[in-house]
Amino acid sequence: MEPTSPPADGGGAAPAAESRSELVLHVNDVAYTVTVDHRTTVLDLLREHFGLTGAKKGCDHGQCGACTVLVDGRRANSCLLLAVAQDGRRLTTVEGLAEGERLHPLQEAFLDRDAFQCGYCTPGQLCSAAGVLAEAADGFPSHVTPATADPTAPVALTADEIRERMSGNLCRCGAYPRIVEAVADAGARPGGTARSAGQEVAR
Amino acid sequence: MSPDPFPLGPPPYPLGAPLARREGREKVTGTARYAAEHTPPGCAYAWPVAATVARGRITAVDAAGALALPGVCAVLTHENAPRLAVADDPTLSLLQDDRVPHRGWYVALAVADSLETARAAAEAVRVSYATEEHDVLLTAGHPGLYEAEIANGGYPGTRERGDFEGEFAAAPVTVDATYIVPPLHNHPMEPHASTAHWSDGRLTVHDSSQGATKVCEDLAALFSLDTSRVTVVSEHVGGGFGSKGTPRPQVVLAAMAARHTGRPVKLSLPRREMAAVVGHRAPTVQRVRLGAGDDGVLTALAHEIATHTSTVKEFVEQAAVPARMMYTSPNSRTVHRVVPLDVPTPSWMRAPGEAPGMYALESAVDELAVLLDVDPVELRLRNEPDTEPDSDRAFSSRHLIGCLREGAKRFGWLPRDPRPGVRREGDLLLGTGVAAATYPVYVAPSSAEAQAAADGSYRVRVNATDIGTGARTVLAQIAAAALTVPEERVHIEIGNSDLPPAMLAGGSMGTASWGWAVHKACMALRAQLRHHDGPLPAGGLTAVADTRQEAAERSPYARHAFGATFAEVQADTVSGEVRLRRLLGVYAAGRILNSRTARSQFIGGMTMGLGMALMEGSRLDPAFGDFAECDLASYHVPVCADVPQIEAHWLDEEDPHLNPMGSKGIGEIGIVGTAAAVANAFRHATGIRLRDLPLSADKVLPRLRARQEGTG
Numbered sequence: 001m002e003p004t005s006p007p008a009d010g011g012g013a014a015p016a017a018e019s020r021s022e023l024v025l026h027v028n029d030v031a032y033t034v035t036v037d038h039r040t041t042v043l044d045l046l047r048e049h050f051g052l053t054g055a056k057k058g059c060d061h062g063q064c065g066a067c068t069v070l071v072d073g074r075r076a077n078s079c080l081l082l083a084v085a086q087d088g089r090r091l092t093t094v095e096g097l098a099e100g101e102r103l104h105p106l107q108e109a110f111l112d113r114d115a116f117q118c119g120y121c122t123p124g125q126l127c128s129a130a131g132v133l134a135e136a137a138d139g140f141p142s143h144v145t146p147a148t149a150d151p152t153a154p155v156a157l158t159a160d161e162i163r164e165r166m167s168g169n170l171c172r173c174g175a176y177p178r179i180v181e182a183v184a185d186a187g188a189r190p191g192g193t194a195r196s197a198g199q200e201v202a203r
Numbered sequence: 204m205s206p207d208p209f210p211l212g213p214p215p216y217p218l219g220a221p222l223a224r225r226e227g228r229e230k231v232t233g234t235a236r237y238a239a240e241h242t243p244p245g246c247a248y249a250w251p252v253a254a255t256v257a258r259g260r261i262t263a264v265d266a267a268g269a270l271a272l273p274g275v276c277a278v279l280t281h282e283n284a285p286r287l288a289v290a291d292d293p294t295l296s297l298l299q300d301d302r303v304p305h306r307g308w309y310v311a312l313a314v315a316d317s318l319e320t321a322r323a324a325a326e327a328v329r330v331s332y333a334t335e336e337h338d339v340l341l342t343a344g345h346p347g348l349y350e351a352e353i354a355n356g357g358y359p360g361t362r363e364r365g366d367f368e369g370e371f372a373a374a375p376v377t378v379d380a381t382y383i384v385p386p387l388h389n390h391p392m393e394p395h396a397s398t399a400h401w402s403d404g405r406l407t408v409h410d411s412s413q414g415a416t417k418v419c420e421d422l423a424a425l426f427s428l429d430t431s432r433v434t435v436v437s438e439h440v441g442g443g444f445g446s447k448g449t450p451r452p453q454v455v456l457a458a459m460a461a462r463h464t465g466r467p468v469k470l471s472l473p474r475r476e477m478a479a480v481v482g483h484r485a486p487t488v489q490r491v492r493l494g495a496g497d498d499g500v501l502t503a504l505a506h507e508i509a510t511h512t513s514t515v516k517e518f519v520e521q522a523a524v525p526a527r528m529m530y531t532s533p534n535s536r537t538v539h540r541v542v543p544l545d546v547p548t549p550s551w552m553r554a555p556g557e558a559p560g561m562y563a564l565e566s567a568v569d570e571l572a573v574l575l576d577v578d579p580v581e582l583r584l585r586n587e588p589d590t591e592p593d594s595d596r597a598f599s600s601r602h603l604i605g606c607l608r609e610g611a612k613r614f615g616w617l618p619r620d621p622r623p624g625v626r627r628e629g630d631l632l633l634g635t636g637v638a639a640a641t642y643p644v645y646v647a648p649s650s651a652e653a654q655a656a657a658d659g660s661y662r663v664r665v666n667a668t669d670i671g672t673g674a675r676t677v678l679a680q681i682a683a684a685a686l687t688v689p690e691e692r693v694h695i696e697i698g699n700s701d702l703p704p705a706m707l708a709g710g711s712m713g714t715a716s717w718g719w720a721v722h723k724a725c726m727a728l729r730a731q732l733r734h735h736d737g738p739l740p741a742g743g744l745t746a747v748a749d750t751r752q753e754a755a756e757r758s759p760y761a762r763h764a765f766g767a768t769f770a771e772v773q774a775d776t777v778s779g780e781v782r783l784r785r786l787l788g789v790y791a792a793g794r795i796l797n798s799r800t801a802r803s804q805f806i807g808g809m810t811m812g813l814g815m816a817l818m819e820g821s822r823l824d825p826a827f828g829d830f831a832e833c834d835l836a837s838y839h840v841p842v843c844a845d846v847p848q849i850e851a852h853w854l855d856e857e858d859p860h861l862n863p864m865g866s867k868g869i870g871e872i873g874i875v876g877t878a879a880a881v882a883n884a885f886r887h888a889t890g891i892r893l894r895d896l897p898l899s900a901d902k903v904l905p906r907l908r909a910r911q912e913g914t915g
Contacts, residue, residue, distance in 0.1 A: 037317065037319050039319040039323075040319055044318055044319070047239075047240070048242065048317075048318060051242075052233075053233070053236060053237075053240035054232070054233020054234070055233070056237075056392070056393070056441070057239070057394070057471065058392045058393070058394070058474065058835075059394075059474040059834065059835050060473065060474060061474065061475075061834060061835075061836065063474075063834060063835035063836045064392065064474075064835050066392055093233065094231075094232065094233035095232065095233045095234075097232075098232055103228075103231065103232070107231040107232065110227075110231050111223060111224075111227045111228065111231055114223070114224070114799050114800065114802075114803050116227075116230055116231070116671075117442075117671030117672070117673070117800075117803055117804070117807060118391070118392065118393065118439075118440065118441045118442040118670055118671030119226070119229075119230030119231075119235055119439065119441065119671065120237065120391075120392040120393040120441025120442060121392045121441075122230050122231060123231075123233045126231060162843070163843045163844045163846070163847070164843075164844050166843040167842040167843045167844040167845075168842075169842075169843070170392065170835060170840060170842060171392070171843075172389075172390060172391055172392050172442050172444070172811075172840060173392075173442055173671050173803070173807045174803075174806055174807030174808070174809070174810030174811060174841070174846070175803060175806075175807065176810065176841070176842075176843045176846040176849075177806060177846060177848075177849055177850075178803065179843065180843065
């Protein structure tokens, strides 16, 4: 998609100039040039100003993971990021996972497995899972990775690995068993990690 | 009962098929919009101000500092907020007077051009109070406890049958134990949110609710409007678990602020404030006494609970109600005592009554099994009643025994060495436990409209709500089966109060209530189509139906769903941490209408039960009067790593005494029984009977140490 500059008012009306800054954020391959209130989080910027309401606000305190997005390819709680500190970053939200009508393998797997109920945590689960696939491919260990594992090799995503790595994303409907299956399915599919964040890290 | 039930035999579009959720694609692509995700032009943002004292009166509100901030539109207080009609639910009488009934009660609302400014403005509002002494601590002997006349659900507070005291005193084997369930919080992932907009005297709100019809009716009453002038949209709802069952403060505040400012207003409740204003499961102190013969058959059963409510309104968690129908109990006493304290108002949380009550009852039954040295599955089989003990009505269907047997087989329950403390893996002690589950069958009147279009498609309209259950999908299945047409030709419209009014999603009765109305409308449409010759008119044919009459009929049968839950746990003797190893439930809940979404609901309920057993609970701080654990960092709900293996199964249960679908509700029974199964497994692992949920390390470790030192 060609970069565009959507409406630039990113922070509501009228605080003094010293409390606002201009910055550029690349969201799902679209460049947004905005002037933001310094108090504005990335999550609120996405939801209230860009109309990208896929990332959810569950707690606003980094406790639930519903707001998870990828920042330069790695997952982050967007409610804990002040937008003003993210100038130039490349963000992927749930709206950016699919390629046109073609769903990301994780999205397909979540549908196949019924890995959600109310759907409110789902965008965060999906972005987090995309991050997990990339982290595992890059050899990041988790709490349950055997200490003897080769730190330069990809980590095999066992059910235990997925459960551990996905535990920052709460699901009150209790879809966890299906989420684990879905992430495993997507990880096992050819191309499951192809569009994951790992590639963007190299940019 | 419908005279024309679904055709038997292999129908072309069977109920029960594992159809995928209709809104699934929107949910995985992030395009499904929830209540806070509608931003009308000119929308302002609101942020509430919560009382910082536990009891008293507001003496002054100084909003000058807030109003001086650039971008602030208004600060609503009890002095300037729109006047509301007297509310049926007094928790909705917001900003109407100076009274502070509990800490966290909303005392003001800041409205501004941006979310950030609204929040800053709320923090800048200065409220002064005349405080009064408060009391927030429930104890079993609290002097303010009284016997409740009615418990939640409309049940009598007290029931007595036979001579409990005499038979209990005479029983050769007795259990007398008290169990404690702390306050629990629903914490749906989507905070309660509303976007309200007034236009030409009409109010439109997007609200995160379990039932837009009820929200519409209540808003109309509060603002003295006809319901035709209020539209409530609850298209996608991020969970509720009871806490969005009826209107909550956000929708009233948003509507007031929108009226006051003349702008659309969006309000999303901060997570940390939810515990105080959206309801919670009230704590219960539950004394259970069982008297049995040497054969284990119960002769006397008493379940007496103490709980709290607020000073705003009486809500009595009906925890002793399931003991009235669960087991043979010729001599029975069930009592609810409640004390109004200066606490937030409790409300429904998934399986109110059954979830905490069956934890206590099923723990006590396990204690009896240990005393008698009888297998706990076998003991339950011996206490199966012929009719519902409380009413002597026949059960429309009761397959608890089938659930226990099927579960025991699938779980590998036997052989089971009943001795505790003998299964070790390093520092871990292992054990297994079982508990029964039950949930009543309810149904409420609903209406629906079915339309056949000239192009061969069908449109079904009913104000159902999908809070994660898959309501659209299952209603399409019900409609397709009734119409005998392919499911994909049926369009479903739900989640809007302009649709035919219907019951809210609660009490595990949504699908039964909506589905019955949908079925009836579709059958009426089918009859119209049968008598129609030639092509359909351009506007199609339409049939409407409501189930007021059907829902009002009292069934001659006692109608309940049943289940059995089996758990294996490990207790770490070094850290005191108790973890689940596996959990298995088998349910008998009538016809399962969509095996895919039903399985997810059962497992979701069981997962919440696991949280209740091992990690969930809050405490009321005696000094400040609020819940100490009010966010998701301190109030722990299960995470992915807490759920290693959990499975749900069901029996094919035919019950002709329910509704045209033959279904019982499934949204709540999963949580019932799970906490007891886990606690019983913990006892089997360690020999320790902890009667105080959750089984957290701070309680477990001292008991384990005491036991190792021979003092426990």
